[in-house]
Amino acid sequence: MKKKIKKLIPILIMVLLFNTVGLSSYASEQVTNSQQKEQQDNSKNIIDIAVGDGRFKTLVAALKAAELEDSLKGQGPFTVFAPTDDAFAKLPENIMKDLLKPGNKENLENILTYHVTPQRLVSEEILKLNGKEIKMLNGKNAKIEVRNNEVYIDGAKIVGKDIIGKNGVIHVIETVMMP
Numbered sequence: 001m002k003k004k005i006k007k008l009i010p011i012l013i014m015v016l017l018f019n020t021v022g023l024s025s026y027a028s029e030q031v032t033n034s035q036q037k038e039q040q041d042n043s044k045n046i047i048d049i050a051v052g053d054g055r056f057k058t059l060v061a062a063l064k065a066a067e068l069e070d071s072l073k074g075q076g077p078f079t080v081f082a083p084t085d086d087a088f089a090k091l092p093e094n095i096m097k098d099l100l101k102p103g104n105k106e107n108l109e110n111i112l113t114y115h116v117t118p119q120r121l122v123s124e125e126i127l128k129l130n131g132k133e134i135k136m137l138n139g140k141n142a143k144i145e146v147r148n149n150e151v152y153i154d155g156a157k158i159v160g161k162d163i164i165g166k167n168g169v170i171h172v173i174e175t176v177m178m179p
Contacts, residue, residue, distance in 0.1 A: 045073045046080055046165040053163075055172070058088040058096070059112075065100050066109040076167030077120035081142075081153050083176045091176055113137035114154075114179040120168055123161040126151060140179045153177065 047069055050056040059082055063069045072078060088096060099108045116137045121129075126144055133141035134153075142154040151158045153173065160172030 042164060042166050044165050045167045046076075046078060046170055047073045049163060049165045049170060050080075050082060055084045055086075056082055058085045059083060062088075062096075062100065062108060062112055065102075066105055066112050068109060068112055072116070072167075074167065077118070078168035079117045079119060079121040080168065080170045081115045081117075081156065081158070081173045081177070082170050083115065083156070083173050084159075087156075087174050087176050110138050110179055111176070114140060114142065114177055115173075117142075122164075122169055123151070123158075123171070126153075126158075126161075126171070136179075138179055142177065 044052070047060070047063070051060050060069075063072065072080070098104055099111070114136050117134050118137055119134075121134070127146065129144040130146045131144070133143045136142050145152045151161075153171075154177045156173040156175035156177050158171050159174050160170075163170040163172070
C-alpha cells in the first residue's frame with residue numbers, strides 16, 4: 001500500500017502543478033479549437049465564412065462599402081485578421097459612421113486591407129513570426145508578438161484562430177487595427 005501511495009505522489013504533484021500553471025486554460029482552448037473546427041469549411045471562401053459566422057457583421061458591411069468583398073472571394077491565398085463586431089464597437093461612434101460614407105472609401109479600404117495579408121498563415125506559422133513583421137495588403141507592415149502565451153498583431157490580440165476556407169484563413173482579433 002505504501003508503495004502505491006509513493007508512486008501516486010509524483011502524479012498528484014504534477015496534476016496540481018498543471019492546474020496552477022494553466023491546464024484549465026489549455027482545456028478551454030481545446031473547447032475553442034473544437035468549436036472552430038466546426039466552422040472550418042474548405043468549400044467556402046473567407047467572405048462566405050465571415051457572413052455565416054455572425055461575429056463579423058460590421059466587418060462584412062465595411063468590406064461591401066469599400067468594394068473589397070469580391071476581391072476577398074477570389075483565389076487568394078489570404079489571411080484575414082478579422083475584428084469582431086465588439087471590436088468595431090470599441091471605436092468612437094463617429095469614426096465608423098464617417099468611414100462608411102461614400103467619400104471615405106479610400107480610408108476605409110486602407111484600414112480594411114491592413115487586416116489582410118496575401119498569404120495563408122495558420123496559427124503555428126504565426127507563432128514562428130514572433131517579433132517579425134508581415135506585409136499587409138495595404139503595403140504596410142504589421143508586427144507579430146507573443147506575450148504571456150497570447151499572440152498579437154499590431155497590438156490586437158488574436159482571440160480565435162485557424163478558421164479555414166478554400167481561399168485562406170481567418171484569425172479573430174478583439175481590436176480594429178489602424179495603419
